[in-house]
Amino acid sequence: MDFEWDAEHIAFRDELRAFIGEWRTPELLAEYAATYGGSGARIRKFHDAIGERGWMTLCWPVESGGQGKSMLYNFIFIEEMEYWGMPYGNLTFTSVAPALNAFGSEAQKKEWLPKIYSGELTFALGYSEPNAGTDLASLRTRADRDGDHWVINGQKIWTSLADVSTHLWLAVRTNPDAAKHAGISIIVVPTDTPGVTIRPLHTMYGGHTNETFYDDVRVPIENCVGGIDQGWAIVMHALNHERVALAATGGLARIYDQLVDHLRTHRPERLANPVVRLRLAELKLELHEHRALALRNAWILAQGGTPIVEASMAKISATELRTQLANAAMDLLGRDGGLSAESAERAPFAGKAEFNFRLSPIFRFGGGTNEIQRDIIAAAGLGLPR
């Protein structure tokens, strides 16, 4: 057992830092902030540059056109990108592409994967419905077969990015007679298909998510991914991949560093205060505690395993720490901590603390609520009875 990073890992990190240093322009960051995780011309160029280096498919097998690197490289990649707040990917890359690669037909992979990597195709995920949240398998949006087409009717909610994406990745009921997990399929729907209606829901963290309505939406039969009624396994696979990104610590470490940096530069007397230093030490300790879990998760992935309990632990700790960290940062900054980015110069590090406070709830219930994660740990990890 050895926790020291290998020389190649450190070299890769340094390469990433140099690359990021080159690309991290105010214009790129502004475009990222303005599109709330969507995409724009600069972001697409940045993705091209990532793609040229083979980093989009860093850990894919060599025979699938990847670099065949261990998932520890993916961990390092995400950590660095998150730390510097770079738009390295979104759910299209971290969730849809791996699922497509694992479950899609050869024809689907050939048609969609290159377009995903060129930024031509972007996806919004359509899983949740007004009455199917944590109990996702009770979803009711249905797709009925009509010749060589599916006809989709129903409603989705929290369809974030639907308004700026080219496609929807929908979980729909294709077999109302089967058990609830067994009658679900994944169908890809172009967003501009007639019958798709998108309505924004404005959020307290700025930007918006959407609810989407489907009225006799017709798509070709071959848009079903991974086989009819086989969708539940794909949803679970995609959620697992999403959890890896949710457990990333880079962004949290950056908030901490910016907080310390701000205090050092602008409030040295506060940084000298023992109460402040103790609070900072506690936050730093919590970051180390979380990283121990995130690293364990990454390690199991790197061994080709599927972390279940470890992924749940890392997801819980990352998301709860984000709230804690944002909250404590604001406390340590005082009234300045409550100022948002619009306050220009006055807002400490562009209001990131207060923004993350507003943003943080979604991670705790998103991607499988933390309560469900605790149930997973109790059942799969500790063998407690249902």
Place this chain on the structure above:
Amino acid sequence: MNLELSETQTLLQRTVRDFLREEVPFERVRSCERENQWDAALWNAIAEQGWLGIAFSENLGGAGGSFVDLGLWVEEFAQRAAIVPVLEVSTCGRILQDFADAEESRRWIEPILAGLALPVPAILESDDDFESIRAEVVDGVLTGAKTYVDYAQFATHHLVAARSPEGIGLWLVDARNAGVQVEPLRSIGRTPVGSVRYAGVPAQAVGDHSAYRALLRMARALAAVQCLGSMQTALNQTTAYAKLRKQFGKPIGSFQAVRHHCANMAIRIESVRGLCYSALSSLDSPQPSDERIDSAKASASLAAPEVTMLAHQIHGGNGVIEENDLYFFTLRAKERSLAWGSSVECLDNIAQGVAAPTDWL
């Protein structure tokens, strides 16, 4: 980087676990506690297994193991609440090996491996401050007083932190010398501990201030591991109990509030485990990291009472009676959380460095 235990490490873990389960019935632990004794019979058995040399170099007759190996070993003893000075003797032995000259090392390590010599560290004084050492060595003679010396009354030697014209260093004294007086204390951990007076006792120089720092690092990381071991058993016993105990016609482990308590215990333990073994791995590297060691100990010390008190919440009345084994782990974990740097001390150390940049990877 390799976060997996090696085959040898897994084997070591399993062998020690099975051995202790067989060799240390909890009734024996209870009787040691009652009589203020240590488990001398177990110590002989360990020596016979050849385990005392786990982290000593092979040319001294040891197994040449790493600090990670030593940690795995120490964790097993904590998981069984065994009353033996594994941390104390191992750390003193390592200091003797790493800092005394080769001839001296050989002279000391051999009886340690045989289970005949029991050196224990004697560091803190009545003000409980690692930076304030007033015991003094003049012309090879030690005078002073130490407090919180674990296993003091059963040790053959004390490795004493003392001041000399060269600064703070470590000195070895024979605990059987007439000038050494031990007065037992009773601590929450129910393991032997005492105050010691040294009235002009011959002392042999072992190492300088760097030896002293090295001892603190090792002991701090291993004390964190002892907290970890106690927490692990507390969780194991709690999940076992939650599966068996029925209320409202169902095992209490099926109630979500109980399940979430257990999940929170498991998360805490997994995180402490990562930090502990990362700290030990750092001790095995050329550049031990004080921040990793302080983080491990701070985290373990904070987690220990959280985890054991959740264990009690789930056990109810059954957990507080001494016929149940849970209390061993609650009390030992709390005592170890205070030893070799409490959460306050370790957080203070982390706080000293908060303004310096952190390399997160």
